[in-house]
Amino acid sequence: MLSSRFLSPLPLLLIALLLSACEPPAPDPTVRLAGSTMGTSYDLKLVPTPGQTVAADFKTRVEAMLAGINRQMSTYDPNSELSRFNRNPSTDWIAVSPELLQVVAEGLRTSELSNGAFDITVGPLVNLWGFGPEPRREQVPTDEAIVQTRERVGYWRLQAREQPPALKKERADLYVDLSALAKGYGVDQLAALVETTGIMNYLVSIGGEIRARGHNGQGQPWTIAIEKPVPGQRAVERLIRFGDRSVSTSGDYRNFFEQNGQRYSHVINPRTGRPVLQTLASVTVISDRSMVADATATALMVAGPEQGFQLASEHHLAAFFMLIKPDGFQERYTPEFEPYLAPEQP
């Protein structure tokens, strides 16, 4: 039995790369702050202009903000606002913070946009397959358990209200899982926090969710790599250049277990109640907001190579698909993604 749960600074597909300059480099002003959050790592690369400084207590402010998001949105913390909502048996409106409402509302929007491929209530299935907060089981559940658990899943059973902020479940045992978009939300909040300091050239990430603005320490556009989707390897498939955008990749090759030669990943198809079939190795999405890129990449990964690509095309999304073929991988991307691809090296 083989398993993989890779929790490095950028655990999915994206590695931040600094472009090497052709001329002798000027001193690089980049300030780097890094640490742990949300079961993975955060990383900030801040490029102050002359005269700007990063305050000594900035890292403390970053970590306080991330701790606050965890207290609101983590299903890994039994005392978080989300865990308390999930345990609450009431089917009346339950008051929640505006921040939790905002992320849940985005999750519902993506659930609708993807016709339920993405489902913000999929958590019980994620947990059944052993990819949630409980210790990993690495065992395929019984068909009966899958059918029973699937009955609890359905984003249409959850309503969100803005004024005053509240959520309402149709079933007492509905369970909301924000793991597919709250890291992205955290990245958007980190970017906003950086901008309060006046620094407008930065790259911030949590796990594989990345948001960048301006240029890197050598005055070049931020460049990141889409990794080759091979477990245990870190090789570059394609370089993408982007500024003022967010990038997210969803894949099935870092967080999975294998049983009888079959790979079972943490991305679940809510319709079947099972991990997605191995037709796609990864999907990378570029968007204005990291929360949107994060959720959309998972949605397209579940929707699959055909429906997912159609969805991306219809909605003019910048999306890059890595399809699994008998002889390797095949790239497919929407016209909106093309401008971000760096020219291939000869």
Ligand code: FAD
């Ligand atoms: P993504 O592709 O971005 O998301 C995949 C995840 O989304 C799955 O793991 C599942 O939870 C969910 N999902 C699966 N299928 C669907 C679907 N069809 N629709 C919608 N969602 C789906 N991990 C820890 O080990 N310890 C922690 O303390 C911890 N704390 C966290 C706190 C927060 C606030 C968040 C957001 C996550 C936390 N995690 C923690 C989770 C960990 O970081 C996850 O592995 C991660 O969020 C999954 O992201 P990804 O980028 O690997 O995959």
